[in-house]
Amino acid sequence: GDGAVQLEMTSSPLKVTEVVSFRCCSCTYVTRDQRGIVSHLVAHGNEQFKSEHPPVSSGSRSKVPSNTQNHKSDKFFKCKLCPEAFAWNSDLRSHNQTHTGEKPFKRKFCPQAFSWNADLKVHNHRDTGEKPFKCKLCPKSFAVNSSLRGHNSTHTGEKPFKCRLCPKAFAWNADLRMHNQTHTREKPFQCKLCPKSYALNSSLTRHKSTHAAEKPFKCRLCPKSFAWNAHLQVHNQTHTGEKPFKCELCPKAFACNSVLRIHTRTHTGEKPFRCKLCRIAFARNSDLRRHNQTHTGEKPFKCKLC
Incomplete structure (x- = not known):
């Protein structure tokens, strides 16, 4: 088959136990652990392989089926802090850094650091302006292949990233991660300059720019400048x-994807931002913040004339 094959079973005349090994047909990988070959084949993207048996131990003669339909990626490594799961432990470790705030991937001459090596590569491409991954259906091109794959779904309508806790699905993994926060409500990353907190460290970093005076990204057509x-x-x-961001339910279009997401809620009725004190829910986080002031009595907007 195209997935895994069982190597010859070796037995010793002095032992009653027999050892079964599994070899990947696409590379030199060999393992005695059935779960190990499952994870390995998932990483290859093998669509014909599926395991329906418990892990193989010494003395077992169970074979791995090489042609089973309806393959689903097995993700054995589950995050303890959110619903995400991964086929590889290394991906789980990288994901955990989004909770801890650790950013091991850095460049020598740039202060920015990242939790994922892929994010560092994206950052490098943004500096150089290189976009080697070109869409075959429109003129757009992208710095990384994952962005191209996500963009392709705007042509096909495919939404491969499915929520494990509700029926929703998304074209982009980043949108799924953002959606998962509506289930967990966890916000461990606290701003040191104001009371706000965030589910992702990247969101906190983006928020910090609202406190920073530096805005290095200047518009060439008007005096405005930006921190990001x-x-x-x-x-x-x-x-x-x-x-470029068009609503699938009405003719409206938007310059920013985040504005499209907020607009879509006017069709779906989704209100993910819920007050902890009275349980009223809102479609926009800014509306929830404004509502919270009715509980706290906070009045941050002062008239300059009286």
Whole structure:
């Protein structure tokens, strides 16, 4: 088959136990652990392989089926802090850094650091402007292949990233991660300059720029400047009139994907932001923050004339 084959069973005349090994047909990987070959084949993207048996131990003669339909990726490594799960332990370790705030991937001459090596690669491409991954259906190109795959779903309508806790599915893994926060409600990353807290360290980092005075990304067409390049790109669309994010349920289109997500809730009725004190829910986080002030009595907006 195209997945795994069972190597010859070796037995010793002095022992009654027999050892079964499994070899990947696509590379030199060999293991005696059936779960190990499952995880390995999942990483290859093998669609014909599926294991329905317990792990193989010494003395067992169970074979791994090589042609089973309806394969589903087995993800044995589950995060203890959120619903995500992974086929590889190394991916789980990288994911855990989004909870701990650890950022081991750095460049020599740049202060920014990242939890994932893939994010560092994206950052490097943004500096160079290189976009080697080109869409075959439209003129767009991307710095990383994962962004191209996500973009392709805008043509096909495919939404491969499915929530484990509700029926929703998403075209982008980042959107699924953001959605998962509506289930967990955990916000371990606290701003040291104000009371706000966030589920992801990247969100906290983005928020910190609202406190920072430095705004290195300057618009070439007007005096505005921004702390983040992504915000500058969204702003540039106000000059060009480009609105690439189109609603699937009505003719409206938007310059920013986050605005499209908020708009979509007017169709679906989704209200993910819930007050902890009275349980009223809102479609936008800004509306929840405004509502919270009715409980705290906070009035942050003062008139400058009286």
